[in-house]
Amino acid sequence: MPAVLSDVECHRRLMAAADDLFNRAGTTTVELEDVALRAGVPAGRAASVVVSKDALVEAVLRQQHDRWTGNLLRAVDPIDDPRDALIGIFTFLEGWFAEDDFAGCVFINAYGELGRTNPRVLAMVRDHTRVFTGIVDDLVTSAGLPAMLTASIVLLAEGAQVAAATMGTVAPAREARTSAAMLIGLYGPQ
Template sequence: MDSATARDRALDAAEELFYGRGIQSVGMDDIRAASGVSLKRLYQLFPAKEQLVVAYLERRDERWRGRLAAQVERTEDPPERILAVFDWLEGWFGEDGFRGCAWINSYGELGATSQPVTAQVEAHKAAFRDYLAALVADAGLPGALAGQLFLLAEGAMVTAGITRSTEPARVARDAAGVLLSATPR
């Protein structure tokens, strides 16, 4: 198995196990068993578990933001594109195996002890906030609205992760709609 294939298999296994069971409850031997990549090869690719966690979060970030943008781009009206973010969140919250936000979960497990994991979490959240800010700017709305929308979305993610419900996305969408209609352009 070439390095790229072994890396992909290890990351696939890490994503499934870390997101499904939690990072601290999964050992490198679990990743080996799930991926079919030998422990020796796994440690050649990722000399420390922390490096595997960072790679998992990086790859998940690309996929997550790509899926979000693909759905939002289907909407043409700029203010409606903002609301489409919350529609996407509702769909994500309803997916089989949804366990909340991987970055919030990772920060909760490792934020106090792993600067590289914290950096990945901060980068993901900053990119999401910047994405919302770009949507707000495209809609000709005041920049401060981006922070408010960010907090609505983040609160919905935390609540959905705890309740295993899609309702937080609908409630946050309704609140975002109120903010949009109350904000002068």
């Protein structure tokens, strides 16, 4: 007789499977049954553990937000000069774009699939962008740069994510890094 999985273990497996499937195929084409099958969890049990596909999508987005933000902060926090840390954002993005499973930003993808019809997903996408903007703004302020550079650097990073996903190359991170460096040099303290 196989061991009975705890709710915690079922949830962990379902989250890992959903994260992978949503990243590869998007959220709209993946059903809860697909996630359960990938996770090795009976469909009925999956439905009782995660309640609904919408709840699972939201849980995966929360997990992705925490993971991505944590990875970004671990990449830029050790950099002493905030101007270099701003450039480090694009080095972080380049490394992410080079990963075998990179399929674009899960938040940009979720907005494209669900953001106009699902207010909770839209709120999560906007919150993720606000948090990222706050990180950039803190670095811009610490560097003594004009506040207007926050929006420019955020747009370079967001655009690089879309371009890297659609072009299948890390080049947009490099190009955005060069543009950010030029802006920092232009507006930075002389």
